[in-house]
Amino acid sequence: xxxxxxxxxxxxxxxxxxxxxxxxxxxxxxxxxxxxxxxxxxxxxxxxxxxxxxxxxxxxxxxxxxxxxxxxxxxxxxxxxxxxxxxxxxxxxxxxxxxxxxxxxxxxxxxxxxxxxxxxxxxxxxxxxxxxxxxxxxxxxxxxxxxxxxxxxxxxxxxxxxxxxxxxxxxxxxxxxxxxxxxxxxxxxxxxxxxxxxxxxxxxxxxxxxxxxxxxxxxxxxxxxxxxxxxxxxxxxxxxxxxxxxxxxxxxxxxxxxxxxxxxxxxxxxxxxxxxxxxxxxxxxxxxxxxxxxx
Amino acid sequence: xxxxxxxxxxxxxxxxxxxxxxxxxxxxxxxxxxxxxxxxxxxxxxxxxxxxxxxxxxxxxxxxxxxxxxxxxxxxxxxxxxxxxxxxxxxxxxxxxxxxxxxxxxxxxxxxxxxxxxxxxxxxxxxxxxxxxxxxxxxxxxxxxxxxxxxxxxxxxxxxxxxxxxxxxxxxxxxxxxxxxxxxxxxxxxxxxxxxxxxxxxxxxxxxxxxx
Numbered sequence: 001x002x003x004x005x006x007x008x009x010x011x012x013x014x015x016x017x018x019x020x021x022x023x024x025x026x027x028x029x030x031x032x033x034x035x036x037x038x039x040x041x042x043x044x045x046x047x048x049x050x051x052x053x054x055x056x057x058x059x060x061x062x063x064x065x066x067x068x069x070x071x072x073x074x075x076x077x078x079x080x081x082x083x084x085x086x087x088x089x090x091x092x093x094x095x096x097x098x099x100x101x102x103x104x105x106x107x108x109x110x111x112x113x114x115x116x117x118x119x120x121x122x123x124x125x126x127x128x129x130x131x132x133x134x135x136x137x138x139x140x141x142x143x144x145x146x147x148x149x150x151x152x153x154x155x156x157x158x159x160x161x162x163x164x165x166x167x168x169x170x171x172x173x174x175x176x177x178x179x180x181x182x183x184x185x186x187x188x189x190x191x192x193x194x195x196x197x198x199x200x201x202x203x204x205x206x207x208x209x210x211x212x213x214x215x216x217x218x219x220x221x222x223x224x225x226x227x228x229x230x231x232x233x234x235x236x237x238x239x240x241x242x243x244x245x246x247x248x249x250x251x252x253x254x255x256x257x258x259x260x261x262x263x264x265x266x267x268x269x270x271x272x273x274x275x276x277x278x279x280x281x282x283x284x285x286x287x288x289x290x291x292x293x294x295x
Numbered sequence: 296x297x298x299x300x301x302x303x304x305x306x307x308x309x310x311x312x313x314x315x316x317x318x319x320x321x322x323x324x325x326x327x328x329x330x331x332x333x334x335x336x337x338x339x340x341x342x343x344x345x346x347x348x349x350x351x352x353x354x355x356x357x358x359x360x361x362x363x364x365x366x367x368x369x370x371x372x373x374x375x376x377x378x379x380x381x382x383x384x385x386x387x388x389x390x391x392x393x394x395x396x397x398x399x400x401x402x403x404x405x406x407x408x409x410x411x412x413x414x415x416x417x418x419x420x421x422x423x424x425x426x427x428x429x430x431x432x433x434x435x436x437x438x439x440x441x442x443x444x445x446x447x448x449x450x451x452x453x454x455x456x457x458x459x460x461x462x463x464x465x466x467x468x469x470x471x472x473x474x475x476x477x478x479x480x481x482x483x484x485x486x487x488x489x490x491x492x493x494x495x496x497x498x499x500x501x502x503x504x505x506x507x
Binding site for chain 1: 305306307308309310311312336351352353355356359360363364385386397398399401414415418419420421423424425443445446483486
């Protein structure tokens with residue numbers, strides 16, 4: 001079967017590997033897509049309304065108009081991604097027919113199926129999915145996701161949830177790995193994995209791979225609340241392979257300058273002098289909404 | 296015993312994969328020369344390198360970041376130096392070329408090889424694929440290597456001094472080229488299971504240059 005090579009999981013993961021160390025930006029029209037590309041985005045996410053506007057609308061959020069997505073695909077030469085509703089296999093078929101480069105099965109849109117996610121092995125286009133913890137991440141990978149992003153809290157400009165989710169994933173992997181390494185026999189190691197797999201409702205072989213690698217077996221980006229260069233560098237320092245930026249850029253006073261600064265800070269995330277440079281003089285940033293306000 | 300430094304450009308893309316494969320390959324080669332493999336983000340780090348690998352990623356992004364961080368001139372000087380072995384894969388192949396088709400107008404190139412490279416030559420991600428290729432004409436015994444093409448570019452024109460190492464049978468696309476001690480591949484050996492290509496680069500380009 002000639003299709004077999006094409007849908008090879010390696011090829012799907014491969015594109016995500018090429019995006020590493022980069023910034024993927026939400027854009028709503030060709031003009032924004034051009035700004036993102038000029039700023040150095042490694043890919044763009046085409047969607048009609050950015051998460052901040054979706055949150056405010058209170059309406060059902062569906063996949064974007066394919067015409068709008070196509071206009072963005074025709075405008076930029078970098079990869080283009082688009083979102084479909086969780087479990088909406090037909091939206092995914094439609095976006096695949098459009099020949100998009102990556103599909104985001106996204107909790108930012110309204111769920112189409114509250115029980116199941118899409119069986120992503122049935123598609124030749126690779127999928128990225130959100131996760132808050134190791135259980136969600138490995139279940140999505142078992143369903144065929146070739147890339148994971150932290151869920152964070154999209155549209156808020158508040159980084160705290162994204163931080164919580166990457167920390168949760170990392171600490172869960174560390175803790176299981178620790179128990180695994182301290183086990184004294186093969187039988188005990190199998191027991192450690194079996195218990196953890198049951199506790200997180202994940203496939204035991206996938207968990208074993210994860211524990212041996214000491215990280216998720218696919219590329220993992222930070223997302224949901226990134227609004228500044230320092231936010232992007234923070235997620236990188238916490239172990240993300242790259243970042244998604246949604247509302248932050250085009251809700252700011254100077255989108256091009258901020259977008260360039262976030263790209264720069266993502267490259268040089270471990271160099272405070274560089275991040276200082278990129279954090280300076282950006283103008284008015286996205287005002288944002290606090291996720292868990294303290295009284 | 297002397298130690299060389301081989302850098303992997305780490306502005307964006309799949310650089311870790313190259314670092315790990317190069318480390319593994321140098322350990323397995325058992326040469327009298329040893330090599331440190333480092334990530335390169337600054338001109339200062341580049342100065343310490345004897346050879347450079349430019350990885351896959353987005354070529355336009357690498358070019359923009361290099362330009363903004365004042366890395367473009369140091370990189371040009373480095374890769375154009377006939378004494379310095381250089382290997383570009385995918386986006387790296389575009390970056391070390393002298394002309395790009397289907398790129399951005401403001402995309403800067405490093406001009407290390409006399410080649411024109413056509414970006415996204417196969418199409419979008421749906422056209423990405425793994426093809427088994429025979430490289431035994433330049434890597435003895437490597438008759439079947441899984442070459443991974445991800446939104447891959449191809450070499451569309453070559454200058455007089457460029458040797459074509461590999462061509463696809465069906466399309467005639469040129470996917471591997473050599474010019475002196477510069478190597479360019481449009482696919483990703485760093486995504487395969489084998490470090491055969493990394494050994495080839497270290498042996499035939501890096502160690503050969505520095506052992507004489």
